[in-house]
Every structure is written in C-alpha cells, then in structure tokens.
Amino acid sequence: MDEFLKGHAEVERTADGLVPHRLPAWARAQCPDPQLAMVESNPSGVRLAFRTRATTIELDSRRTVIGFAGVPFRPDGQFDLVVNGELVGRSTATGGHRVTIDMATGSATTTPGPVHTARFTELPEGDKNVEIWLPYQETTALIDLRADAPIEPQPDRGRPVWLHHGSSISHGSNAAGPTAIWPARAAAVAGVDLVNLGLGGSALLDPFTARVMRDTPADLISVKIGINIVNADLMRRRAFGPAVHGFLDTIRDGHPDTPLLVISPIWCPIHEETPGPGDFDRAALAEGKLRFRATGDPAGVARGQLTLGVIREELSAVVAQRAATDPNLRYLDGRDLYGPDDYAELPLPDELHPDDAAHARIADRFTKAAWLPS
Template sequence: MSTHPEPTADGYPAGVDWITTPITPAFVRGALDTERTERGLLPHRLPASARAQLPDAQIAMAESQPSGVRLAFRTDATTIELDAIRTRVAYRGAPPRPDGVLDLVVDGRLVGQATVDGGDVLTIDLATGARDTQRGPVGTARFSGLADGVKDVELWLPYNDATELVALRTDAPVEVAPEDGRRVWLHHGSSISHGSNAASPTTTWPALAASLGGVSLVNLGLGGSAMLDQFTARAMRDTPADLLSVKVGINLVNGDVMRLRALGPAVDGFLDTIRDGHPTTPLLVLSPILCPIHEDTPGPSAPDPSTFGSGQVAFMATGDPAERASGKLTLAVVRDELARIVARRRADDPHLHLLDGRELYGASDTEDLPLPDRLHPDAATHRRMGERFAQLAFAPDGPFADR
C-alpha cells in the first residue's frame, strides 16, 4: 500500500539507503515525446512537429497532461519516491479540483496510490478564458512497504496534472523494464477519453479497457481537442501500433467548429492520413456516447450560470435545434454521418470498424449514472464504459480480438 513514512530531520524517511536513478526517456511509456526542461523531464502526448502547430492553449494544456503515461522499471526495491512538479488546473469561480493521483502498479496489480504536493497552479477564468500560472516547489510521492523480490513496476502519472519528472529514488537498483510483448493500442478522443472525472490514471475508461484487454495503451485523449486535426492524424500515422481507435463527435458539437458539409471530408481525411501509416491495422471508429444536452441541440456549449456557486458547475447547449437545417451538428447527426462514412469505406477497408458510443453509455445509463456536469462521466461511469468496451472490442469476434 502507499504510505508517507515519518520523515527524519532532513525530510527523508528513516532507515532508507537511497539510490537516485536519472529519469531518462527510456523509462517513459505512453508518451510520444519528452522535453528536458530547466526543472525536469516533461512527457508530451503529441510530438514536437504537432506542438508547433497547436492552435490554442486548450490543446497545449491537454497534450501535456500525461493521461496513460507511466514510468516502467524493474527493481527489487521496497520503497520508492518520485520527485515531480505538477501543474494543477483551477477554474475561477468553480470548486477546487481534486488532487491528481499517481497509481503504483506492481506485476500488473494496483498496490498503492499517492499525490504530489507543491507544484504550479494554472488558474483559468471560465467567463473570459484568461489564464494565470503561479509557480510552486517540487513535491514528492512516496510508496513503501512493497513486497520483497524483483518486480515490474509501472508508476502511472496523474491524467489531469502536467508533471515534470525531477528524481526517482529507491532503496534498491532500478533498470528500465523490458518490453512485455503486449499489443499496443493507440486511441484518440476527447476529455472523456482523456479521463474527465475518473478516480485515478488506471481507471480512466481507456486505461481500464486496456488492462482488461491485455494491451499496452497510448492515450491521445485530448480534453476539448478531438477536432479532427491533421497534426493529430499524422501523429497517429507515425506511431507504431497494433490497434487503433478514434472517438469523434462531442468536441465538434460542443465547440461548434464545423458544419455537416465539412464533417464528411474531414473524417475521411483524418482516416486517410492514419491509413497512410497503418494500411491494414484494425481501426475502430467510435461515435459519441449519449449526452442529452447535445443529442438534438447544436453547440456551442457553455457553463450554465445558474450553477455557479452551487458546488457543481454544469454545462448547457446554447444552439437552437432549428439550426440543424442549416448544417449545424448535433450528436445524432454526427452518429449518422460516421455510420455512413464507415459503411462506405469498409467496401475497400475490411479492417475498419464502427462502434456506436451509446453501447458504452446510453439512455438506460442516464437513470443511475447521470453526467454530473451534463458533459462528462464520473468515476463509476468510466468503469462501466471501460468494462463494456473491453467486452465488445476484445471479444473473440470483436475488432480487437487477438487473432
């Protein structure tokens, strides 16, 4: 289990002979790039070529938050410390967000959780979009009481806090974990795939599904930023993977970024780019999960002022259902268009598949697991979605079956 041992006068747990191992990119799994900053090693989920083209601060923030990223090493240590600088996000006028959680997985089993204190705070004004960053000190996550013997360790970073990796300390030598031979699943989606309100990094729905399916996850879920961007498609094209999936829809609608005329060619172009690098890899297109406010009402979505100060800021759709006639998108329209595109493309691409997102979260689920802010699932819904995806995608006759 995770503990915080009583420190000595110098701040370290008593009775531990520390070995400090430099954190190099070789230890990092689930990131497409790393950056050496003045303070540590910062994982990125988009490569430098894509980051040079980022259009706004939202996707820059999202890609630097290490959803699915973990340190992988082999050791017989019983005590582990990670020094890191987190960047917490706070929204002015909204309740404080929970601390980001680190999950310690040993030989495939979750054995501990911890948080990193200190760090930077990025404050965002929901009304104006203004951003302000206050820098803070290095924090430490501590795990002790681990079982004796050599073990393979994965230290999963918080999905919602950018994390600069400063130092790894253990009470026994550490080496980079060998590749385990699992198939690699590369997934792209919105904040729901990024993690939204999951309990921890290993319980976002893609991480849970990957664990149940016995595959290694690379998560390109980018909060607010699943916009069919070509730089994301090129990143997927150039990343080695055995399984591919793209979850499309909610950000197109709640951002009101395109009309129906543009949607079909944009989806085709995104898939064409991926196929340039992965011509026969199983590729699963997921349509949106149910989101009642946008099923038949276009975006954009906006924070609902009536919920300010209530302890739970919720969102509302600001479009008009009548605007569908002029080509504005709703989730129902997007699902129909994705089904049409995939059906047409499958005539020449038998490795392309479609999964209706309502099979992961649909009308019957809104009764017992409503979306707390009307857009994002909670922790229990992430678990339900991950379990359902694993049952559907990794089934013997599913698109991700190990054949």
C-alpha cells in the same frame, strides 16, 4: 529517467524537470491553442515502467494545475503504483504551480508551489514489473526517481500496442485516478500497452493528430469522434464527412491493414438534439459548481449544424462506405458503451463527463464489444 517513460511522444526538459508530451513539437507548433497545449501535456496514459527488486520507491515531481476563478479546482491528481499488473498504491499530488483563470477578463494568475514526493513503501520482495502512472489532468514535470535497489527498463513483453484518440472522456474526465480512466481499465483487462491520445476538448479531426497517429507504431487503433466537434460548433455537416474521410485516410497511410475502430459519441442529453456551442452553466458557476449546457438552436440542424445524433448518422455512413474496401475497419455506436439507461442510473455529474463508476462500465463494455484481445 526518460528511458523508463511509456505512452508519450517526446520529453521536454524544462526548469521544473522533464515534461512528457503526448504530441510532438512539430504538431504543437501547428496549433498554438492554449487549451490544446494544456491537455496534450497532461500525461493521460503516460507511466514510468521498470523492473526492480526495490521495496521503497520515491518520485519527485512538480505539477501545474489550471482552474477558474470562483470555481473549486478539480480534485488533486493521483500517482498510481502498479506492481505486476495490480494497483497496489496511490499517492495524492500536492504543491506545484496553480494557474487561476478569470473567465471575465481572460487573465491568468500563477501561484508557485513546492515539489511533491510520491513515496511507495512495503512493496513485495523480489523482482517485479513496476509502473507509476502519472496524474491524467495535471501537467507533471519529473525531477527524480529513487529506489532502495537498482531499477532497469522492463524487457519487451511482446504485448500489442493500442493507440486510441478521443475527447476528455477518453482523456479521463472524472475518473478516480490514472489507471481508472476507461482506456486504461480496458487496456489492463486486454493485456495491451496503451498509447492514449485522449485530448480533452481537442478531438477535432486536426490533421496533425492524424499524422501523429499515422507515424505511431500500433497493432490496434481506435478513434472516438464527435462530442468536441459539437460542443465547439466547429464545422457543418457538409464538412464533417469529408473531414472524417481525410482523417482516416491519413491514419491508413501509415497503418493500411491495422484493425481500426471508429466510435461515435456516448449518450449526452444536452447535445443529442441541440447543436453547440457548449458553454458553462453560469447559474451553476454562481453557486461554485461546474456544469455545462448547450447554447445552440435545434432548428440549426436543418442548416447543417451538428448534433450527436447527426454525428452518429454520418460516422455510420462513412464507415459503411469505407468498409466495402477496408475489411479491418469497424464502427461502434457510443451508446452501446453508455446510453440513455446508463444516464438514468449513472448521470453525467456536469452534464458532459462520466464519473468513475461510468468509466468502469464503459471500459467493461468496450472490452466486450471491441477487438481487444482478452
């Protein structure tokens, strides 16, 4: 089955099945952070792609979902069926392993569950290109793929490869399904093949991520930088600019002339003028709701702490400096994708992540503002 996978770095064979990873093992070994391990194994942008005459297709898998005690689990993930470029079916994931984390003690309890079968019927007759996009926020072990006619890998369609890196907003956040996340929407409109390195909570300018991007074949590259660095309170202004330079230097080692777009954060009021760290809103948690807040002191900006406003200033300056000798480098202000007026109309439900309608808006604006073909 792994010969049909696209959008991943490698596949791990486990007791549950084949688990696609978006970071290779050598990169994962350099950062044994459980949060990174979780998000890179969430197959955002990963899909099975094949050609077939089948009218019925079934996919067996077992998922692993992670939640917090006292807070409802996220909505169940979706398998999206795309035929000849059109979304024609959706199957809601069930069963699998449920891991519950107690935030007070850090302990985790795992409740095992059964295999899920995503079954799609009444597909159009005749030869067709089929994609099954995997749930973007659930680690998914693939077990078996069945169809009522032979399947074979799709022939190379000569489409450009777009390699994107970003935070949970690029990973998917609150989108309705795997083809509804803004990078997938934009890729579909532009007719490009997406490799999504949106890593929720882990877009942190990690050197291993830059090396993965350096070594990944791509015709178009974008990096969306900032929100995770602020809400992790990871570094100070003195370190941020050189870290961005180093990240871009590494990408350029493997892609010296590839169009490269640097995107600053979208509008997020809690961190516009207030540094991190970000934290759960405990009052909301007590009501069973998930919301985030900033816990830093705005006075810390004078001591070098980062806000989204500071991040945008630094990114703009870095790109302007480099663009003097790198004509294929561009900067895009994230507020052009989602700004204050958008927040007033489509507020961030948890004060950090856009909803499905906002994903659609961000994708539409990105395809118009960026260099993706259309």
